[in-house]
Amino acid sequence: MPEASPTPRDLLVVAATRLLDDGGPQNVTLREVGRLTGVSRTAPYRHFASKADLLATVAAGELDRLVDAVERSADDRDPAARLDAAMLGYLRWARERPERFRLVFGHWTEENDDLRQAAARANRALVDLVGEAQSVGGLPTGDPWRLAAAVRAFVHVIAVLEQNGHLLGRDRAPLSAEDLVRSFRPGATG
Amino acid sequence: MPEASPTPRDLLVVAATRLLDDGGPQNVTLREVGRLTGVSRTAPYRHFASKADLLATVAAGELDRLVDAVERSADDRDPAARLDAAMLGYLRWARERPERFRLVFGHWTEENDDLRQAAARANRALVDLVGEAQSVGGLPTGDPWRLAAAVRAFVHVIAVLEQNGHLLGRDRAPLSAEDLVRSFRPGATG
DNA sequence: ACCTGAACACCGTTCAAGT
DNA sequence: ACCTGAACACCGTTCAAGT
Numbered sequence: 001m002p003e004a005s006p007t008p009r010d011l012l013v014v015a016a017t018r019l020l021d022d023g024g025p026q027n028v029t030l031r032e033v034g035r036l037t038g039v040s041r042t043a044p045y046r047h048f049a050s051k052a053d054l055l056a057t058v059a060a061g062e063l064d065r066l067v068d069a070v071e072r073s074a075d076d077r078d079p080a081a082r083l084d085a086a087m088l089g090y091l092r093w094a095r096e097r098p099e100r101f102r103l104v105f106g107h108w109t110e111e112n113d114d115l116r117q118a119a120a121r122a123n124r125a126l127v128d129l130v131g132e133a134q135s136v137g138g139l140p141t142g143d144p145w146r147l148a149a150a151v152r153a154f155v156h157v158i159a160v161l162e163q164n165g166h167l168l169g170r171d172r173a174p175l176s177a178e179d180l181v182r183s184f185r186p187g188a189t190g
Numbered sequence: 191m192p193e194a195s196p197t198p199r200d201l202l203v204v205a206a207t208r209l210l211d212d213g214g215p216q217n218v219t220l221r222e223v224g225r226l227t228g229v230s231r232t233a234p235y236r237h238f239a240s241k242a243d244l245l246a247t248v249a250a251g252e253l254d255r256l257v258d259a260v261e262r263s264a265d266d267r268d269p270a271a272r273l274d275a276a277m278l279g280y281l282r283w284a285r286e287r288p289e290r291f292r293l294v295f296g297h298w299t300e301e302n303d304d305l306r307q308a309a310a311r312a313n314r315a316l317v318d319l320v321g322e323a324q325s326v327g328g329l330p331t332g333d334p335w336r337l338a339a340a341v342r343a344f345v346h347v348i349a350v351l352e353q354n355g356h357l358l359g360r361d362r363a364p365l366s367a368e369d370l371v372r373s374f375r376p377g378a379t380g
Numbered sequence: 381a382c383c384t385g386a387a388c389a390c391c392g393t394t395c396a397a398g399t
Numbered sequence: 400a401c402c403t404g405a406a407c408a409c410c411g412t413t414c415a416a417g418t
Contacts, residue, residue, distance in 0.1 A: 008381095008382075008383095024297070029409090029410065029411085030410090030411070030412090031409090031410075031411085039382090039383070039384090040383065040384050040385075041384095041385095042383085042384070042385080042412080042413085042414095043382075043383055043384080045411095045412075045413085046381085046382055046383070047382090050411080050412080051411065051412095102297075105354055107214070107292075143362075145359065145362065146359075146362070146365070149356070149357065149359070149365055150365075152356060153347065153348075153351045153356050153357070153365075153370075154347075156347070156350075156351065156356060157343070157344075157346070157347025157348070157350060157351060158343075158347070160346075160347065160350050161343045161346065161347060164295055164296075166339070166342060166343055166346065167339070167343070169335065169336075169339070172333075172335065172336070175336070175339055175340075175343075180343075198400095198401075198402095219390090219391065219392085220391090220392065220393090221390090221391075221392085229401090229402070229403090230402065230403050230404075231403095232393080232394085232395095232402085232403070232404080233401075233402055233403080235392095235393075235394085236400085236401055236402070237401090240392080240393080241392065241393095
């Protein structure tokens with residue numbers, strides 16, 4: 001069966017994502033989003049309540065894609081290596097799409113059902129990965145939700161630090177984000 | 191001797207900081223900064239090249255204050271507790287001034303000499319604290335610069351995670367940022 | 381169900397001119 | 400050394416009106 005043809009709404013999201021990649025949320029203007037999709041500059045208001053709502057929709061979609069990318073990174077790995085591979089996949093996604101990464105975890109969006117559901121899905125996927133790692137002995141036992149929070153915090157922090165240049169040395173070699181991630185060996189999480 | 195009376199430039203920075211606290215960088219408009227200080231809306235351009243330059247100046251000043259607050263937190267502590275106290279001071283500063291914290295480490299400013307110098311001072315202060323902790327056995331030996339980078343990364347990450355709500359659980363108790371900071375016990379740092 | 385055009389209240393920035 | 404006022408090219412958002 002053929003691809004469902006994209007709705008006007010989908011086209012607006014695609015255009016907004018392009019503008020986001022080009023220059024961050026400030027570069028996303030509803031007027032330009034309209035122009036890029038061949039409609040007037042007020043047409044986006046037929047589909048989104050505001051610019052913040054449009055950005056929240058973009059963020060929800062990108063969070064889903066982040067989860068997909070992380071899960072693909074873990075595929076085809078032996079069980080012991082899956083969590084490490086997933087963390088490296090997260091890091092790579094953040095590095096290759098810095099503006100989307102900042103949008104997803106930043107303060108540009110509004111409370112929005114799409115975004116809340118995407119966040120819930122993302123958390124569920126991570127808890128599954130962590131539970132799996134526990135079952136093959138790659139992580140200590142304990143509340144998987146709590147351990148997943150630690151994993152998420154750790155890898156997220158590394159990604160943020162790398163984006164903000166905190167890992168760079170001026171006269172010495174930069175710290176490797178990948179090395180830092182691979183060094184993650186949590187103790188008990190009582 | 192009396193306080194040096196604030197220059198027009200200082201007043202603009204104060205007004206910008208107030209607007210920043212109230213609503214983030216988007217809430218800082220040069221027009222309103224001018225109005226708050228009793229000058230016209232284009233007067234700020236006599237002192238700053240652009241809005242980004244004004245924000246970079248604010249960021250430089252706030253980074254200095256962050257360093258001051260961190261050093262005050264470490265004062266009057268026995269040597270073994272100084273580094274922990276400093277990290278908790280960093281955390282508290284970030285929590286109490288979220289907009290300034292995001293500005294200092296965010297992407298709203300321009301390359302700017304004030305900001306570069308403030309960053310250099312901040313790093314020097316942290317390397318000193320780490321060297322001191324090493325000398326009393328509170329941290330493993332090794333390149334202090336490299337270890338300082340790890341400390342900075344760790345505490346910064348905790349602060350970011352807390353601000354972004356990554357430490358909250360829906361049905362369970364939130365992770366304590368303070369507990370996480372106190373759990374920082376680095377191993378060898380290659 | 382989707383779009384348009386005019387309008388309102390804002391922005392950052394430049395520039396000629398003033399004291 | 401510092402400030403003003405007019406102007407330009409933008410914004411997000413609303414609304415009456417159209418198909």
